Amino acid sequence: MIRAIRTGDCEAIAAIETQTFNMALDCGRLLNLMKVRAFCGFVDDANIPNTALKPNNLDMLGNLAGYLLAMITVDEAEILSIAVSAERQKCGRGDRLLGHFLAYTAAQDIKVVFLEVAADNVSALTLYHRHGFAEFGHRPSYYKRTDGDCDAIMMRRSID
Numbered sequence: 001m002i003r004a005i006r007t008g009d010c011e012a013i014a015a016i017e018t019q020t021f022n023m024a025l026d027c028g029r030l031l032n033l034m035k036v037r038a039f040c041g042f043v044d045d046a047n048i049p050n051t052a053l054k055p056n057n058l059d060m061l062g063n064l065a066g067y068l069l070a071m072i073t074v075d076e077a078e079i080l081s082i083a084v085s086a087e088r089q090k091c092g093r094g095d096r097l098l099g100h101f102l103a104y105t106a107a108q109d110i111k112v113v114f115l116e117v118a119a120d121n122v123s124a125l126t127l128y129h130r131h132g133f134a135e136f137g138h139r140p141s142y143y144k145r146t147d148g149d150c151d152a153i154m155m156r157r158s159i160d
C-alpha cells in the first residue's frame, strides 16, 4: 500500500538510506525535511510480516519497503530520493511508487517533475525512462566516489 509519509516512518527510511546511499539522510535530517512546507513524500507500506523477510538487518525496516521524497514549488516538483530496500527490489515497487507520485503531481496541477541520477545507475535510469523522463543536462564528475567520479544526469518529465 502506498500512503503519505509520516514522522514515524523516519527510522525505517533512514535505515534504507544507510543501506543504499553514500550520502544517507539520517532520521534528524529527515524530520527537518518533513517540516519544510514544500516537502512531499510517499512510502510503500508493504504489510509483510517480518518473519517473511530475509534475516539481515531488517528489524529497523518493519513493513516499510520503499519511499519517494520530493519538493513541490508552485507547479514544479523535484524528486529528492526514491529507494526500495535491497531485499524487495525488482518486484515492481519502484515502478508503483513513481507512478503514484506522477499521478499525484497530475492531480495537483504540477507541470513538470525534475530529478537527478548517477549516470551509472542503470536500474534507476530504466525506471525513469519507462515513466517518460528525458535527459536535459549533465553534471560532469558530480558524484565523488572512492572508486572514481560519476556524472549526474538531470531529467525532466512534463505532466499533462
Ligand SMILES: CC(C)(COP(=O)(O)OP(=O)(O)OC[C@H]1O[C@@H](n2cnc3c(N)ncnc32)[C@H](O)[C@@H]1OP(=O)(O)O)[C@@H](O)C(=O)NCCC(=O)NCCS
Pocket: 020, 081, 082, 083, 084, 085, 088, 089, 090, 091, 092, 093, 094, 095, 096, 116, 117, 118, 121, 122, 123, 124, 126, 127
Ligand atoms: C531504482 C529503484 C528504486 C527501482 O526499484 P525497484 O522496486 O527495484 O523497481 P521495479 O521492480 O519497479 O523495476 C526494476 C526491475 O524489476 C523488474 N520487475 C518488476 N517487477 C518484477 C517482478 N515481479 N519480477 C521480476 N522482475 C520484475 C522490472 O521490469 C525492472 O526491470 P528492468 O530495470 O530490467 O527493466 C531501486 O533499484 C533502488 O532502490 N535502487 C537504489 C536506490 C537508487 O538508486 N535510487 C535512485 C536514485 S536517483
